[in-house]
Amino acid sequence: MMGDRESVAIVLGTRPEIIKLSSLIPLLDEICKLTVIHTGQHYDFEMDGVFFDELNLRRPDYQLKVGSLGALEQITKITLGVRKTLPSDVQLVIVQGDTNTTLGGALAASKMKIPVAHVEAGCRSFNRAMPEEVNRILVDHISSLLFAPDMDSRKHLLDEGIDRQNIFVVGDTVVDACKRMSMHVSAQDFKREFGIDSERYALATIHRAETTDCLERLRNVAASLNLVSEMIDIVLPLHPRTRKALETHRIRLGKRVHILNPIGYRNFIAALKGATMVFTDSGGVQKEAGILNVPCLILRDETEWMDMVKRGKNIIVGTKPNRVTKIVRTLLEDKTRLERMKKQPSGLKSGASKNIVNILIGKKLE
Numbered sequence: 001m002m003g004d005r006e007s008v009a010i011v012l013g014t015r016p017e018i019i020k021l022s023s024l025i026p027l028l029d030e031i032c033k034l035t036v037i038h039t040g041q042h043y044d045f046e047m048d049g050v051f052f053d054e055l056n057l058r059r060p061d062y063q064l065k066v067g068s069l070g071a072l073e074q075i076t077k078i079t080l081g082v083r084k085t086l087p088s089d090v091q092l093v094i095v096q097g098d099t100n101t102t103l104g105g106a107l108a109a110s111k112m113k114i115p116v117a118h119v120e121a122g123c124r125s126f127n128r129a130m131p132e133e134v135n136r137i138l139v140d141h142i143s144s145l146l147f148a149p150d151m152d153s154r155k156h157l158l159d160e161g162i163d164r165q166n167i168f169v170v171g172d173t174v175v176d177a178c179k180r181m182s183m184h185v186s187a188q189d190f191k192r193e194f195g196i197d198s199e200r201y202a203l204a205t206i207h208r209a210e211t212t213d214c215l216e217r218l219r220n221v222a223a224s225l226n227l228v229s230e231m232i233d234i235v236l237p238l239h240p241r242t243r244k245a246l247e248t249h250r251i252r253l254g255k256r257v258h259i260l261n262p263i264g265y266r267n268f269i270a271a272l273k274g275a276t277m278v279f280t281d282s283g284g285v286q287k288e289a290g291i292l293n294v295p296c297l298i299l300r301d302e303t304e305w306m307d308m309v310k311r312g313k314n315i316i317v318g319t320k321p322n323r324v325t326k327i328v329r330t331l332l333e334d335k336t337r338l339e340r341m342k343k344q345p346s347g348l349k350s351g352a353s354k355n356i357v358n359i360l361i362g363k364k365l366e
Contacts, residue, residue, distance in 0.1 A: 078104025187274025
């Protein structure tokens, strides 16, 4: 599919995209003329730039600096910015995941009649109230190459009428990044650096708009964490969006919820390695927890990563305090069940980025 030194562009703009594309970018730099466009959807260095340093990634060729805007304004600015910066000879645009950056980059390429490759195609939560769900569906249907992480995702694409010849099951690119980083970090170092003196703790991440923009859900999540913190200390690196929502609605977290500023990938993986369990509304963290064998409790009513739930690796707990605390109490009191969750295979394998490159240069998957 690709000849020698053809022109390819990657559009990224958020922490998850940087992480998940970190193993693909160096491989593409070896085989093509690669342009990396950073939209600036995550505009704080702590939320963004530090990840390039920690993942040993070269700096982007262009930075659009779209900043913090409403979804429609952000997607519009991204689309126009990508259109202006794409090289005239570019022959393929690669996007990842389900963000406004993903959609804006894909729309720009599509309107310029440039083929789009979607990494992490076919993931579905089947909740179209989530902006991420709408983004991923739209991008899948304007993409020419769809790199699905698993067979469930492939089935979703086929069910939506996408040509099977354009779908490739390659695995998940986050696996390589997570495994590589986990080899170089220590939970004890994390605890020392951030002054966490608890013998055991749960890690929590909260950032999705469906949580922060819905007052009832936000209050339920905060109440759940406060109740859980009576059983086990919680470490919470607080996303700027979540901090603002909590402050706006004057929602307080308990003394045993240890609030941190946003942390880099190195410290996050170190924190995750040492956690007894993790609470999250993030899709990426569900997989990182599975890779590191940390029981994951999903603070949502559905997930696009149902395979991990079916395997018994993760549990959808929702946001209602009574349900969340009941499940946590059971896990803490029944160590056998907790250990069983840890030992369940995640089904996540390394090598997705190499598989993508092999496809792009015309080789078949092994």
